[in-house]
Amino acid sequence: MGNIDRRILYLIALLVMTLPLFLKLPLPIADNKRSLDAFDAIEKVDQSKGNQVILLSVNFSPDTKGESLPQARAMVVHMLQRSKKFIIYTMSSTGVAGQQMVDDEAKAIAAELTKQGKPRAYGKDWANMGYKPASSPILEGMARNVPGFFTKDSRGTPVDQLPVMDNIKTADDIGMVIDVSPTASYELWIQALTSKFDIPLLLAPTSVMVPDTYPYLISGQAQGELRGVLGAAEYESLLVKNKMADQSSVGTRVMTSMAALNAYIMILIILGNVTYFRSLRKGEVTK
Amino acid sequence: MKEFFATPRHGWELTGFITACAVIFFLILFVIHLTPSSFKKRMTIVLTFVAGLYYLLEFLIPAETHIGSRVVTNPLTSFKEPLSTALMITGSLALLLGVYNLFRINGRLLMRRKTGWQNGLAFFIGFFSMLTMAMLNFYFPTGRTPEEIAKLKPLAQTFANGADQWKGWYNVLFYGGFSALGATVFSLLAFYIVSAAYRAFRVRSPEAVMLLAAAMIMMLGLTPLGTYFLTGWIQPDSALAGLKMESIAEWILTILNGAAQRALIFGIAVGLIATSLRIWLSLERGQFFDVEM
Amino acid sequence: MTNISPEQFTLIQLWFAGICTLAIYSLLYKENPVYRIFEYMFLGLGSAYGFSFLYKDVMIPKLWDPLTQGQWWWFIPFLFGLLYFTVYSGKFSWMARTLIGTLMGLAAGYQFTQVVNQYFPQIRDSFRPLTPAAVEAVRAANDVVTTQPAWQEAANNLVFFITLIAVMTYFFFSFEHRNKAVVKTAQLGRWLLMISFGTMFGSTITARAALAISRIIFIVYDWIGHYTGWKM
Numbered sequence: 121m122g123n124i125d126r127r128i129l130y131l132i133a134l135l136v137m138t139l140p141l142f143l144k145l146p147l148p149i150a151d152n153k154r155s156l157d158a159f160d161a162i163e164k165v166d167q168s169k170g171n172q173v174i175l176l177s178v179n180f181s182p183d184t185k186g187e188s189l190p191q192a193r194a195m196v197v198h199m200l201q202r203s204k205k206f207i208i209y210t211m212s213s214t215g216v217a218g219q220q221m222v223d224d225e226a227k228a229i230a231a232e233l234t235k236q237g238k239p240r241a242y243g244k245d246w247a248n249m250g251y252k253p254a255s256s257p258i259l260e261g262m263a264r265n266v267p268g269f270f271t272k273d274s275r276g277t278p279v280d281q282l283p284v285m286d287n288i289k290t291a292d293d294i295g296m297v298i299d300v301s302p303t304a305s306y307e308l309w310i311q312a313l314t315s316k317f318d319i320p321l322l323l324a325p326t327s328v329m330v331p332d333t334y335p336y337l338i339s340g341q342a343q344g345e346l347r348g349v350l351g352a353a354e355y356e357s358l359l360v361k362n363k364m365a366d367q368s369s370v371g372t373r374v375m376t377s378m379a380a381l382n383a384y385i386m387i388l389i390i391l392g393n394v395t396y397f398r399s400l401r402k403g404e405v406t407k
Numbered sequence: 408m409k410e411f412f413a414t415p416r417h418g419w420e421l422t423g424f425i426t427a428c429a430v431i432f433f434l435i436l437f438v439i440h441l442t443p444s445s446f447k448k449r450m451t452i453v454l455t456f457v458a459g460l461y462y463l464l465e466f467l468i469p470a471e472t473h474i475g476s477r478v479v480t481n482p483l484t485s486f487k488e489p490l491s492t493a494l495m496i497t498g499s500l501a502l503l504l505g506v507y508n509l510f511r512i513n514g515r516l517l518m519r520r521k522t523g524w525q526n527g528l529a530f531f532i533g534f535f536s537m538l539t540m541a542m543l544n545f546y547f548p549t550g551r552t553p554e555e556i557a558k559l560k561p562l563a564q565t566f567a568n569g570a571d572q573w574k575g576w577y578n579v580l581f582y583g584g585f586s587a588l589g590a591t592v593f594s595l596l597a598f599y600i601v602s603a604a605y606r607a608f609r610v611r612s613p614e615a616v617m618l619l620a621a622a623m624i625m626m627l628g629l630t631p632l633g634t635y636f637l638t639g640w641i642q643p644d645s646a647l648a649g650l651k652m653e654s655i656a657e658w659i660l661t662i663l664n665g666a667a668q669r670a671l672i673f674g675i676a677v678g679l680i681a682t683s684l685r686i687w688l689s690l691e692r693g694q695f696f697d698v699e700m
Numbered sequence: 701m702t703n704i705s706p707e708q709f710t711l712i713q714l715w716f717a718g719i720c721t722l723a724i725y726s727l728l729y730k731e732n733p734v735y736r737i738f739e740y741m742f743l744g745l746g747s748a749y750g751f752s753f754l755y756k757d758v759m760i761p762k763l764w765d766p767l768t769q770g771q772w773w774w775f776i777p778f779l780f781g782l783l784y785f786t787v788y789s790g791k792f793s794w795m796a797r798t799l800i801g802t803l804m805g806l807a808a809g810y811q812f813t814q815v816v817n818q819y820f821p822q823i824r825d826s827f828r829p830l831t832p833a834a835v836e837a838v839r840a841a842n843d844v845v846t847t848q849p850a851w852q853e854a855a856n857n858l859v860f861f862i863t864l865i866a867v868m869t870y871f872f873f874s875f876e877h878r879n880k881a882v883v884k885t886a887q888l889g890r891w892l893l894m895i896s897f898g899t900m901f902g903s904t905i906t907a908r909a910a911l912a913i914s915r916i917i918f919i920v921y922d923w924i925g926h927y928t929g930w931k932m
Contacts, residue, residue, distance in 0.1 A: 416772050454802045585749055669864055689801075
């Protein structure tokens with residue numbers, strides 16, 4: 121047991137992650153206040169007066185799509201189901217890929233809803249506003265003139281020809297900012313927009329960033345959060361409970377494999393330390 | 408004067424203004440280039456200070472001031488939006504610098520046939536194939552009607568008729584290549600964590616015990632491993648609900664982690680203000696002047 | 701020009717993604733040239749992708765279109781941006797440094813203003829009621845209705861406050877920790893900080909696991925499943 125080849129460890133990890141997928145054992149996901157708050161926040165966005173578009177800031181690359189795409193997808197399903205207008209925007213060159221993936225998901229979801237008798241269309245219900253590199257000072261410029269900042273969507277359509285951008289002039293017309301990102305880009309939104317103009321902010325960080333976001337959640341600078349892929353699974357459960365989605369979803373099924381891998385890692389930590397302390401006692405290793 | 412500079416120009420006037428801009432710009436740079444290093448250093452310090460002063464003054468000066476019966480608005484606020492656009496344009500060229508650097512490094516690898524020159528070739532194949540398909544997809548998108556295509560020039564029509572092919576190849580390169588490679592590279596970390604868990608994570612001190620305990624509680628509280636198997640039997644509205652794994656994990660995240668992270672934020676904030684002040688006043692040792700100008 | 705059907709494209713895409721995935725995973729066995737080649741190709745694909753969107757979403761709408769509409773003044777920031785490229789020249793690199801210095805000054809000035817937006821709410825939230833009576837008073841003043849008992853909230857606030865002070869004491873390096881109370885508080889802060897790092901470590905494991913599992917789902921269900929009919 122002393123020195124297991126790392127390749128054997130990798131092989132066992134592969135089996136541990138794969139087998140639960142075949143067992144099809146979707147374990148129930150516990151409710152969480154943060155995901156519930158995020159869900160309620162989107163429900164509360166009032167677009168009845170024709171303004172208050174939701175700004176979905178997508179800044180993830182394919183590297184973290186395993187976590188970020190399910191998060192974005194769950195919220196896009198919610199917004200399209202409830203006919204909440206939103207625009208997709210990315211501020212980083214690495215986020216362009218994630219933006220395209222989310223746009224493609226929105227198209228697929230809209231097509232599905234249209235088949236179900238709930239017509240949803242690009243340009244009317246959502247738009248992909250493309251990539252504009254931004255820092256906090258640049259976003260402050262956006263706050264004063266939103267159409268001037270975007271000028272065109274990612275397909276080259278001028279902003280004034282997009283029904284989703286009707287009556288959207290300044291930051292006062294942004295109903296909510298949702299930040300889906302593996303980095304601390306939420307700080308840019310807090311600095312430039314949400315704190316200043318009292319705009320609700322939802323966070324969708326990867327699991328790595330979750331502990332870092334808590335100071336902003338508890339101070340009220342962010343109103344809700346999807347905590348990594350777990351948050352996506354919790355949100356999907358809420359969509360199912362509210363009859364906005366069916367049972368099958370990537371987020372929920374990933375949790376079962378994740379539980380198995382976590383158990384494996386915990387066993388390895390314990391095994392590794394048992395081996396280490398045994399070696400210490402035998403005098404094979406010094407502390 | 409304001410009208411002369413702020414009026415849009417067209418045709419030869421536009422060409423003239425752009426040329427004049429470039430000539431004056433490079434002339435000024437040439438003149439400054441001839442000055443001694445001490446002047447360049449002082450000029451940079453002044454520009455750094457003035458640039459920092461803009462946002463500070465814009466923030467400190469009230470948005471509106473009433474002087475007698477007149478209402479005077481903050482004159483600096485109107486520059487925010489054009490400055491934001493200018494920063495975006497300038498920032499884009501910084502990103503281009505990154506691409507140029509990659510070309511330099513991989514070009515050198517390929518041209519000098521150094522060890523691993525195949526990697527340089529792979530870089531350029533990936534770069535130019537994606538660039539070609541992305542541009543074709545951008546300029547010749549799918550969804551054009553035959554009437555719209557007929558209005559294009561003959562060569563453009565040929566490309567427009569192949570829009571489905573460009574889209575297909577673009578998806579192959581994006582979803583099949585870039586997206587798959589990126590996701591897989593990052594997923595390697597999961598395997599490295601497995602190896603590190605067995606070989607490297609040693610509980611040698613009380614601090615390590617605390618770290619491990621917190622990590623295990625998080626792992627149990629964030630996945631069904633703890634929330635279902637360990638404490639799934641506890642009802643959410645029972646007296647023991649606070650002992651559910653997810654509740655314990657949430658408490659640690661909110662109270663202990665939240666407070667510790669906030670303390671870190673305060674430390675970082677103070678450091679950021681101090682560093683920003685030093686940069687603004689050009690007090691940083693060796694700031695931009697590591698090499699003699 | 702190629703003449704490939706959408707179904708064939710789907711198959712090409714699937715196989716290309718599968719081969720790319722296996723090429724990267726070959727590193728787990730050992731370092732090899734196949735992994736290196738695909739890694740460099742990834743770099744090329746990624747930089748071209750970012751560059752093409754920079755061109756489409758920034759240079760065209762923000763620079764080219766306004767210039768062709770007669771707004772000649774946008775050429776000036778473009779000229780400034782060109783100065784970045786002088787960083788490679790020893791003789792002219794002062795231009796890049798001047799530009800970078802100016803932009804750093806801009807950012808530094810901006811940072812001062814962010815104390816209000818970003819950090820003031822954090823400072824305000826740190827002042828919390830520490831006794832049940834104080835909690836009740838604050839709730840009454842803000843019309844807050846909650847089922848959480850006041851003593852529980854007060855206890856949580858006390859733990860929060862102690863953790864905050866302890867960790868801040870640990871990071872206070874401006875003077876030496878000589879006083880026994882300060883030393884003990886800093887030591888407590890260190891322990892509590894370890895708990896925070898433990899939560900980060902636990903979250904990191906979860907994050908990485910999710911990424912690996914998503915690739916395995918692709919291999920098993922999208923790639924192999926295309927032929928075996930396995931479905932999620």
